[in-house]
Amino acid sequence: MKLYDYAAAPNPRRVRIFLAEKNIQIETVQIDLAKLEQKSEAFLKLSPLGEVPLLQLDDGTCISQVxxxxxxxxxxxxxxxxxGRTPLEKALVESSNHQLNMNGIVAVADGFRNANPAFADRAxxxxNAYAQIPALAERGLARVDHLFRDLDAHFANSEFVIGDYFSVADITAFTTIGFARWIKKTIPEDCVNLQRWYDQVNARPSAKA
Ligand SMILES: N[C@@H](CCC(=O)N[C@@H](CS)C(=O)NCC(=O)O)C(=O)O
Structure with a gap:
């Protein structure tokens, strides 16, 4: 098994943290997005989307999407x-993880990709080439502000996203907060519950992955 990765990018980081939490070591191959290596003929043969992360199995099968x-x-x-460990927990994890992906990772990506000149026509x-929409960048920033507030309220009563169970949803939320720095958004000072949760997750060895 081989992970096509880019150390600086948020989505591959989600998979690296997931693997680290499970104590699984696999070979990684860096695809330098800054040098547009994801657009190379060789990589597009593996991943027609030209995205990382990409997991390649030993028989050559490739799996895309975090x-x-x-x-x-x-x-x-x-x-x-x-x-998740039970049918209910699995559903709750999937529900939270989906929301955090849409309201976190995607919101930051909108904020970043619709404003950064390096992503003109790569919004x-x-x-496919998509032009930037400046209003989407603004909306992305507003959505991140709301996400911080919503998470702060949630962590007032919950150790992790799903009670006392650390799950992939925590990995998605944690990675979102690192990614939000790209649009100069950091945890507001008064979001003490969110900061408590962040420090707790950041202290796990997997956070360095
Ligand atoms: N929905 C995809 C998102 C993957 C994604 O957006 N990856 C980014 C890096 S974080 C990428 O490969 N970007 C390539 C590009 O911008 O051309 C997933 O879940 O894996």
């Missing part, structure tokens, strides 16, 4: 489950 990669890893390595990842 959620699908994590699902595969969880099925093959069920120890230290991160996608969305993938093979």
């Amino acid at each position: 959620h699908a990669i994590c699902r595969y890893i969880e099925e093959v390595y069920p120890e230290n489950p991160l996608l 969305l990842p993938g093979p």
Whole structure:
């Protein structure tokens, strides 16, 4: 198994943290997005979307999308489950993780990609050219402000996203907060519950992955 990765990018980091939480070491191959290596013919043969992360199995099969990669890893390595332990927990994890992806990762990406001149005509990842929409960048910033407040309220009464169970949803929220620095958004000083949770997750060895 091989992970096509880019150390600086948020989505591959989600998979690296997931693997670290499960104590799984796999080979990684860096695809330098700054040098547009994701657009090379060789990489597009593996990943027509031209996106990382990409998991390649030993038989050559490639799996794209963070959620699908994590699902595969969880099925093959069920120890230290991160996608839930019971039917209900699995549903709750998936629900929260989906919301955090949409309201976190995607909101920051909108804020970043619709404003940064380096992403002109690349406002969305993938093979098609999309022009930037400045209003989407502004909306992304506002959504991140709301996310910080919503998470702060949530962590007032909950150790992790799902009670006292550390899950992939925490990894998504944690990675979002690191990614938000790209649009100069940091945890507001008065969000003490969010900061408490962040410090707790940041102290886990996997946070360095
Ligand atoms: N929905 C995808 C998102 C992957 C994604 O956006 N990856 C970014 C890096 S964080 C990428 O490969 N960007 C390539 C580009 O901008 O051309 C997933 O879940 O894996």
